[in-house]
Amino acid sequence: MKPNTLWLMPLLAATMLVQPGCAVSPPGQVKAQPAAVAAVTFEGPITGGTRGFPYSASIVDLAPYGYTESEYFVSGKAHAYHVAPGTTLGADGRWQVVAGEDVPYKTRILVRKPPADKFNGTIVIEYMQEYFGTERDTNYRWNAETLLRNGFGWVGVSMHHEGIDDTKPPQTITYAGKQIPIGTTLARWDPQRYGSLSVPSSDMSYDMLTQIAAALKSKKAAGGPDPFEGLNPKAVIGVGNTIAGERLAIYINAVQPQARVFDGFFLQDLHTGAKLKLSGADTPLPTVRTDVGVPVIVLNTTTASAERGPREEGRMLRFWAPAGSSHTTGPYMARVGKANQRDLGMDGGNCPADYANTFPVQYVSGAAIVAIDRWIKSGKAAPSFPQLPSFEGPRQPVLEPASYFDANGNVKGGLRTPWVDVPVARYDWRGECIGGSGRTFPFTTEQLKALYGTPDVYHKRFAGAAKAAEKRGVLLPPDTQAAIEAANKVSW
Structure with missing residues (x-):
């Protein structure tokens, strides 16, 4: 884990077709048109509030890279998805879903914009990770240097009711000997800035994600100011870690085949944790369908690989499993600690950076994102590597078996x-x-x-x-x- 309102234009036509992602149809098969996507309205840049800066602002200095950071509100109507009648959510991820009733929402996006002469044509859209009732830019914190160095645009989308406007009373729990505030939410963190935000259900997030990605990729699909004014995006890549990665896996399985807005995806650490729900239906353990039509790389650290073992790849699906890597690292947690101190006033609690795992996961994940971008633009597929077996040994770091x-x-x-x-x-x-x-x-x-x-x-x-x-x-x-x-x- 704003408002100096500039103006709010009326919604454009209720629906419009968006440009499809770079999916390749099998020989002789006619590519179906993507589903219609509702338009949204941007409002901003947002300023002000009691704190004077956005929650989860970049923890990396943007100035040396020539980037700017701004925040926008996004309004529209979105629906949850339901399992199509007569079908089930099979373990292969080839799911059929239907749209539910549209409900109004208002969320926020963070935008990190490169200078025009540095922009590489691709916007990375992060499904912000909700954790303990706050939303944060987990993937960006891992890969900031790679993204900034290579001229990617970056957008973080707040998607979870639990991290935006949940009204359940906040509390504090003790986790690993550390006091963790739960239920901070954007609306509580800065009510003056975020008090108008409303996401009634996190189940709406999949449709919200489609709408926002379409609006950023095709400027005709939005009203209000253009967050990437002066730039001409050619591709959008969806990224997410752990919980957000599991939600993106659901999106890839159920929504991407219909909407086909995204040109590629990067997911990190799909665990065997709590099952997520697709509008009330429990999903199987996190998986990605092997017939996905756009480039996808899933990086499973040894932590996730030890739980799940090898996964089946597809023509446009790769699983990277770096030996020796862990779910987080000492240097990464130091970055998280710095952000938590700034945003939440939380002190310490992390292991010393060189005591915890120091394997540089960010080097491999950065290479994966660049490989996806190259795959989209040139057709050169990302390499495939051996995966790791599952490990059912002791939970402590001993060499058994x-x-x-x-x-x-x-x-x-x-x-x-x-x-x-x-x-x-x-x-x-x-x-x-x-x-x-x-x-x-x-x-x-x-x-x-x-x-x-x-x-x-x-x-x-x-x-x-x-x-x-x-x-x-x-x-x-x-x-x-x-x-x-x-x-x-x-x-x-």
């Missing part, structure tokens, strides 16, 4: 990187650190000498492995360089 770990204690198989192939530590996804941020177990001097002899040998081997990973599409060039520079500082 031995068949799951290599001689250095790191996980075997999966998507390989220099951190586990030329290691200086053991990276575990388990442990007591809040946020599922795992543990790092640095090697002793004796272990390092036995593996490499001298630091210079390690530096050369790591650099070679990093460059090889870049060639495989696992790392982006700037991250390769940063990784080599960090490795060169290791000595004993």
